[in-house]
Amino acid sequence: MSRKQETHQFHFLRPCPSKDVLYQMVKNHFDLEADSYDQFDANHEKRRSYTAGINQLISLRLPNASKVLSVACGTGRRDLEIRFMAKQNYEIYGVEISGEMSKIATKNGIKCDHANWLDFKSDTFFDAAFFLYAFGAIPDSNDRLLALRKIKDCLAKNTPLYMDVLNIDDKNEWGLKIKNEFDQAELGKYGYELGDILYSKIGETKLAYWHYFSKQEIEDLLKQAGFKKINIQYIGYGKFPGKIVSSNEGAIFIEAFS
Numbered sequence: 001m002s003r004k005q006e007t008h009q010f011h012f013l014r015p016c017p018s019k020d021v022l023y024q025m026v027k028n029h030f031d032l033e034a035d036s037y038d039q040f041d042a043n044h045e046k047r048r049s050y051t052a053g054i055n056q057l058i059s060l061r062l063p064n065a066s067k068v069l070s071v072a073c074g075t076g077r078r079d080l081e082i083r084f085m086a087k088q089n090y091e092i093y094g095v096e097i098s099g100e101m102s103k104i105a106t107k108n109g110i111k112c113d114h115a116n117w118l119d120f121k122s123d124t125f126f127d128a129a130f131f132l133y134a135f136g137a138i139p140d141s142n143d144r145l146l147a148l149r150k151i152k153d154c155l156a157k158n159t160p161l162y163m164d165v166l167n168i169d170d171k172n173e174w175g176l177k178i179k180n181e182f183d184q185a186e187l188g189k190y191g192y193e194l195g196d197i198l199y200s201k202i203g204e205t206k207l208a209y210w211h212y213f214s215k216q217e218i219e220d221l222l223k224q225a226g227f228k229k230i231n232i233q234y235i236g237y238g239k240f241p242g243k244i245v246s247s248n249e250g251a252i253f254i255e256a257f258s
């Protein structure tokens, strides 16, 4: 069972809504989730172990930093956990599209700007950047490339970006179903890219957008964006949550250097 299979279901509207509508769906979804977001993560064992596993990997690798950028920081809870685990005292700068998430992050002590990362203008250089459990919410391949270029442009030379994305080849996730549906329903004709889904919580109707990646796809994007050294590991979610697993059964965890 996948992280979303247990709690969420996916749909395909035809045609695929425009990019602006997809951003709005994402924003609305997380505005509604904000108050219960951390609780949901804590109560959902697989999510808790998965995020804890990723937090630990980052905290062990993170170089000494004075400023860290967290794109799509949500409530900022994980940024604070990672800093604590890394035994560091850097400043955390968040950018968050959901006003409600952004308010909570600010209360939690993150310097958080309420903005779509694609529209955000940064005049600061950072020693590291995070894009955790969120890159799949960027609704098309052009914007995904722009988003990575923007991160690269505000990282000091040879500093790391840490991110994780859902793996379309994870046999414990929805990937196979998504690929089959894409081919059989000819979703490309309706404006979808392979890996796109619209999803809702089970029993609810409001939709949000997410994208699943292949290793090749995310590596190519990072290279095009100018990242040089790219290290990839697979972290279990549906099975062995938070543990390092093989390429066909986990989410993709990335460390990429500017």
Ligand SMILES: C[S@@+](CC[C@H](N)C(=O)[O-])C[C@H]1O[C@@H](n2cnc3c(N)ncnc32)[C@H](O)[C@@H]1O
Pocket (backbone or CB within 6 Å): 026, 027, 030, 071, 072, 073, 074, 075, 076, 078, 095, 096, 097, 098, 101, 115, 116, 117, 118, 131, 132, 133, 134, 137, 138
């Ligand atoms: C699943 S949550 C993860 C939050 C946090 N990074 C964590 O790991 O707990 C995804 C977050 O990404 C934010 N987000 C999605 N697209 C964004 C964008 N284009 N710019 C800024 N934030 C975005 C959402 O509002 C949401 O808070």
